[in-house]
Structures are given as C-alpha cells and as structure tokens.
C-alpha cells in the first residue's frame with residue numbers, strides 16, 4: 001500500500017520548484033536569455049579547475065577497488081583529519097578527527113545532527129526567514145519545528161520572541177548564517193547573546209540545548225562582514241557544512257558535521273552517527289569525492305562574482321525605492337514586496353519575466369527572495385525591469 005504520509009506530501013506546494021518550472025517553460029517560449037529567473041540556489045560559477053584535476057589524479061593513481069569501494073562509516077580518516085585541521089587553522093578551534101563525521105551534503109549532516117541530539121517529540125527552534133526544507137528535515141526526525149518570527153528591520157534574532165518560544169521541551173536550536181533567504185550574517189553580539197540565553201536556559205532546564213549551525217554559505221562572505229564562527233562562542237554547537245556552494249559541487253553531495261570538542265558528549269555524538277546512517281539509509285559519503293575535497297579543502301570557486309551581483313541588485317533596489325536589508329553573504333537577498341501580498345507581488349514581477357520566490361515560502365510574508373546566483377550580465381540586464389516593477393507601484 002502506498003504510504004499516506006508521503007502521498008500527502010505530494011499535494012504540498014513547493015513554490016520554489018513551481019517558479020523554477022515556470023521559468024523553464026517560459027524559456028522555451030521566449031528564449032532563456034529573456035527570462036530573469038532568480039528562483040533557485042544553484043551555484044552559477046564552476047568548481048575551480050583543481051577539483052577536476054584532483055579527481056583525475058586520484059583515478060589515475062589510486063587502485064579502483066579503493067576509490068570505488070565502501071569507505072569507513074564515519075568517513076575516511078585522512079579526510080576527517082584534513083577537515084579538523086582546516087577548521088582549527090581558520091577558526092582557532094581544536095577539533096580532532098573524532099569530532100568530524102563526513103555526510104551527504106548539509107542535508108545529510110543536518111539529518112544526523114537532529115537525530116543525534118534530540119528525541120522524537122522534542123521541540124526545535126528556528127528563526128524566520130528560514131530554509132523551507134527545515135520542515136521535512138525536522139518532521140522526519142519526529143521533531144516539532146517552532147519558528148521565531150523575524151526582526152524584519154535587521155534579520156538578526158528577535159530575542160524577545162525567542163525567549164518566549166523557549167521551554168523545557170526545546171533540545172536544539174537551528175541557526176543558518178549566512179542566511180538563505182535573507183543573506184544576513186549573524187553578528188558576534190547576536191551570537192554571544194544567543195549563547196548567553198542558551199547557557200542560562202540549559203542551567204534552568206537541567207539538560208543541554210544544542211545549537212545546530214547550518215553553514216553551507218560560510219565561504220560566501222562580502223567585504224567587511226563580521227561572521228563569527230558560531231561554535232567558538234557556544235560549546236554545545238554542532239556545525240553542519242557542505243561543499244555544495246563553496247566549491248560549486250551540489251550534485252556531488254558532500255559535506256560534514258563537526259561537533260565542538262567542548263560540547264557535552266561530543267565524541268558520543270559522532271559515535272552514534274553511523275547508527276543513524278543505518279536507520280535512514282544514508283550510508284557513507286562517496287569515497288572519490290571525499291578524497292577530492294580533502295585535497296581542495298581551503299579552496300573555493302570564484303565566489304567574488306556573487307558580491308558583484310549583490311552590489312548591482314542592492315544599489316538598484318535602493319535607488320528604485322524598495323526596502324532591503326543589505327546582505328553580508330550567501331547569494332540571496334530578501335527585499336520587502338511592494339504590496340503586502342508577496343504572492344501577488346511575485347505574480348506582477350512574473351509579467352515582466354522577473355522570477356522571484358514569495359517570502360511566505362520562508363515563513364516571512366511581505367518579502368521576496370532574489371537568488372542571484374546567475375551570470376552578472378543577466379543581473380545587469382534585469383535592473384531596468386526592477387525599476388519598471390517599482391514604477392507599477394508608483395515608486
């Protein structure tokens with residue numbers, strides 16, 4: 001019998017893919033260069049040449065049985081060690097191999113983190129605007145996702161609402177910085193205050209509250225942005241990382257989970273991860289790509305392209321009378337829609353072949369997401385249309 005649970009999910013609207021689907025159809029009608037599709041978060045710059053060179057070298061030099069064989073369930077030891085050393089060098093941490101678990105993208109890392117430090121029925125807090133996949137991810141782990149409304153003037157944390165949401169059933173808090181969809185980076189004072197509140201609540205409740213820090217955009221940071229390493233400010237932090245965006249490898253499905261050595265039961269958390277893999281059928285990241293990212297660990301794609309796109313769009317938006325918090329990183333921005341109904345606004349934008357995702361999809365109505373991981377020339381050609389759209393609203 002077909003699972004009712006998953007069949008019911010088919011009728012849930014996935015607005016991002018709906019918009020992207022429309023974009024593909026429209027491209028067939030009028031040509032791809034005339035469709036300004038800002039819907040999807042797919043990197044628009046290729047992986048650095050060293051990635052392909054490394055893959056070729058590994059294939060030439062290492063025995064096929066090894067490269068294509070099953071790897072250890074925690075990940076390859078030398079790869080885990082390379083990740084630990086890179087984090088220590090860059091963020092002054094003291095990870096060892098035993099604190100790192102190689103995962104299938106950030107999604108895989110999150111799936112393990114949720115299950116490792118919570119029990120079904122617990123509550124987990126996230127902050128609007130948030131990545132919509134957090135809903136199925138947390139539901140799959142049996143958690144209740146509580147969303148703290150946004151502070152729309154800054155997209156830092158709305159602490160009054162956060163403190164109201166906390167209660168003894170909360171065993172984990174989920175942050176994402178640089179953020180999808182706002183592009184905002186949580187500042188050092190914000191993360192310190194979050195840490196203070198969590199420390200106090202842990203003492204009050206008598207159990208740990210883990211901070212699960214989802215950081216796939218950590219390397220996409222713009223000039224002058226202060227981006228603290230979350231785990232350095234709160235011991236009970238589990239960092240979930242992906243090479244999808246930094247090395248433009250989303251299809252290779254590679255990332256990791258790093259447990260702060262100072263976290264309660266740090267080593268046990270990593271130890272249980274292979275058991276979680278067994279239960280969710282996500283056994284082991286692929287060997288070839290693990291070996292590759294270890295050799296390219298401190299490299300990135302040409303991420304500067306995203307900052308140039310951000311500058312063009314942000315300046316145009318402000319000139320045209322939109323309200324937008326300037327992003328500090330990632331390849332997204334989240335302006336206010338020019339009418340309260342963000343769906344109606346995005347429909348109007350669609351008439352100009354500008355494709356955006358309504359903010360409601362991210363738990364924050366009255367906004368729209370621009371994913372500017374598109375070629376710079378396309379961003380430049382889109383600017384007059386943004387102006388035209390503003391003019392439709394009398395700006």
Ligand SMILES: Cc1ncc(COP(=O)(O)O)c(C=O)c1O
Pocket residue numbers: 041104105106107108131176180214216242243244250254255
């Ligand atoms: C905030 C956030 N978390 C997690 C993911 C999943 O990343 P991955 O594709 O590496 O699994 C994404 C992907 O877009 C994301 O934007």
